[in-house]
Amino acid sequence: MNIVKENQIVxxxxxxxxxxxxxxxxxxxxxxxxxxxxxxxKRCYRDDGDGFYYEKHKILLYKExxxxxxxxxxxxxxxxxQELMPDYDFEAFDNPDDDxxxxxxxxxxxxxxxxxxxxxxxxxxxxxxxxxx
Numbered sequence: 001m002n003i004v005k006e007n008q009i010v011x012x013x014x015x016x017x018x019x020x021x022x023x024x025x026x027x028x029x030x031x032x033x034x035x036x037x038x039x040x041x042k043r044c045y046r047d048d049g050d051g052f053y054y055e056k057h058k059i060l061l062y063k064e065x066x067x068x069x070x071x072x073x074x075x076x077x078x079x080x081x082q083e084l085m086p087d088y089d090f091e092a093f094d095n096p097d098d099d100x101x102x103x104x105x106x107x108x109x110x111x112x113x114x115x116x117x118x119x120x121x122x123x124x125x126x127x128x129x130x131x132x133x
Contacts, residue, residue: 010034018093019043036061 011026
């Protein structure tokens, strides 16, 4: 029998998308199966201007739903691209070498009196460990 560690990640893909980062992780179940965990993480500044925190949203996707969800997501994306926003340049943000933060003007909340706190994490694993769920 395979002993599964809690929150063990067997495969992971990180997607930086502007001010958001998506983590797509494959995790094992206790029954020697696998599921996908999709986490959206967004850096937010505290109201008192003292640092920041990460706002997170998570979706768990189980193997019996992989094909249905993938097909539905593809259909919705195509509908938006072809029917709702046919003139929008979706590829404008596809260059992985571009730094979104440099392209966009910094939006500093008016309540902030200090400079933003520097990142204190050296790796994405540290970020995940320090996220408050």
